[in-house]
Amino acid sequence: xxxxxxxxxxxxxxxxxxxxxxxxxxxxxxxxxxxxxxxxxxxxxxxxxxxxxxxxxxxxxxxxxxxxxxxxxxxxxxxxxxxxxxxxxxxxxxxxxxxxxxxxxxxxxxxxxxxxxxxxxxxxxxxxxxxxxxxxxxxxxxxxxxxxxxxxxxxxxxxxxxxxxxxxxxxxxxxxxxxxxxxxxxxxxxxxxxxxxxxxxxxxxxxxxxxxxxxxxxxxxxxxxxxxxxxxxxxxxxxxxxxxxxxxxxxxxxxxxxxxxxxxxxxxxxxx
Amino acid sequence: xxxxxxxxxxxxxxxxxxxxxxxxxxxxxxxxxxxxxxxxxxxxxxxxxxxxxxxxxxxxxxxxxxxxxxxx
Numbered sequence: 001x002x003x004x005x006x007x008x009x010x011x012x013x014x015x016x017x018x019x020x021x022x023x024x025x026x027x028x029x030x031x032x033x034x035x036x037x038x039x040x041x042x043x044x045x046x047x048x049x050x051x052x053x054x055x056x057x058x059x060x061x062x063x064x065x066x067x068x069x070x071x072x073x074x075x076x077x078x079x080x081x082x083x084x085x086x087x088x089x090x091x092x093x094x095x096x097x098x099x100x101x102x103x104x105x106x107x108x109x110x111x112x113x114x115x116x117x118x119x120x121x122x123x124x125x126x127x128x129x130x131x132x133x134x135x136x137x138x139x140x141x142x143x144x145x146x147x148x149x150x151x152x153x154x155x156x157x158x159x160x161x162x163x164x165x166x167x168x169x170x171x172x173x174x175x176x177x178x179x180x181x182x183x184x185x186x187x188x189x190x191x192x193x194x195x196x197x198x199x200x201x202x203x204x205x206x207x208x209x210x211x212x213x214x215x216x217x218x219x220x221x222x223x224x225x226x227x228x229x230x231x232x233x234x235x236x237x238x239x240x241x242x243x244x245x246x247x248x249x250x251x252x253x254x255x256x257x258x259x260x261x262x263x264x265x266x267x268x269x270x271x272x
Numbered sequence: 273x274x275x276x277x278x279x280x281x282x283x284x285x286x287x288x289x290x291x292x293x294x295x296x297x298x299x300x301x302x303x304x305x306x307x308x309x310x311x312x313x314x315x316x317x318x319x320x321x322x323x324x325x326x327x328x329x330x331x332x333x334x335x336x337x338x339x340x341x342x343x344x
Contacts, residue, residue, distance in 0.1 A: 098319075200330050207333035210340065255326040262323075 021221040058138040062125040070121060092117055099258055103265035108159075112264070115155070120257045123148070127209060127249035131242070137249075140209040142202070149202035152260040156194075156267045163268060172270045197263050201256060208252045212245035281342035288335030295328035 073088030095116050101109035123139065130137020138144050160169045173190040174183065219238050223231050303321040307314055 200327075200334075203334055203337055204326065204330035207337050207340075208329075211333070211336060214340075251322075251326075255323070258323065259326070 018225055021224050024217075024221070054136055055138040055141045055144060058129055058136055059126065059144065061135075062122065062129055062138065065125045065129070066118075066121045069125075091120070095120060095257070099261045103261045104268065105265075108268065112261075116257050116261060119148075119151075119260070120253055123205070123253040123256055124250065127253055128246075130209060130213070131246060131249065137209045137213065139205055140213060142206045145202045145206040148205070148256070149198045152201060152263070153194075153198045156260075156264045159264065160267050172267075176270075194263075194267065197259075201259060205252055205256055208248055212241070212248060216241055216245070279342075281339040285336050285339040288332045288339075292329055292332030295331075296325050299324045299328065 069084070070088065073084045075085065092113070096109065096113045100113045100116055103109070104112060126138045126144075129135050130140060139148075157169070160172070164172065173187050175186055175190070178186055216238055219234055219241065223234050300321060303317055303324075307317050
């Protein structure tokens with residue numbers, strides 16, 4: 001890093017430890033936030049597998065995990081389920097009662113419960129896989145959360161159009177009983193608020209997942225800068241941050257599912 | 273004086289957390305007061321408080337994302 005005072009010459013010193021740590025954190029973060037670098041097996045290198053990308057592999061693993069968990073959980077052993085089936089049933093009942101029916105009404109809520117369950121289990125597996133040491137969190141990549149937010153947007157607009165027709169959907173952007181003079185201001189605000197909700201869903205999930213990783217890297221970077229004697233204290237702090245990140249992973253999936261249900265409900269039944 | 277060595281993005285991210293802290297603090301204080309007044313509404317108020325906290329944090333994280341974009 002250069003130091004410049006006034007009109008003097010710029011002095012370029014040798015890269016300090018701080019620079020190396022910053023560079024490592026930057027490279028790791030931008031690799032997660034952008035396209036992602038290639039993935040290969042943890043300790044081998046097979047040139048044949050160089051076309052795989054990190055987050056793409058993580059998404060496939062998460063899909064496999066979700067399908068396996070749901071298939072095992074959905075088998076009907078006996079009238080009162082035990083074990084994993086019990087957990088899955090509790091989860092589905094929770095999503096059906098508190099998320100789907102509370103926001104969409106009884107009929108639409110039952111129809112859309114499978115969508116919210118799949119969304120919940122998928123985002124939960126993607127988030128939790130990011131906590132395993134050699135894996136990364138696919139939702140730490142903004143392209144993945146953009147796809148999830150687009151999923152919500154397409155579903156919301158598609159449901160609204162199928163219920164009321166295209167003209168009815170466009171008319172729902174006009175607030176009921178507003179003076180005609182204010183319409184050029186109110187209608188763009190309504191349209192932008194729908195897009196802003198999808199954008200906020202995307203950014204909220206992405207930033208929460210990425211910030212957890214970055215904080216842990218920055219704390220471990222402190223150990224590199226200040227020597228290995230600081231490791232016990234920093235180790236305890238990092239362990240606590242890890243526990244907090246576990247809570248954030250589960251909480252953010254609940255928030256994503258709940259908010260998408262609320263916004264779909266608001267779009268289907270515009271409050272007069 | 274050349275100020276290129278000051279990381280303004282980090283200062284911006286720090287400022288953003290002021291808003292988040294204020295928002296979440298006010299939200300929970302009013303929520304706790306109302307929960308104390310009417311304990312039978314506890315589950316509904318708790319759920320609403322969590323939703324509100326997520327929305328406020330979302331706004332603060334917009335600023336954090338812009339800070340991420342400043343990293344080279």
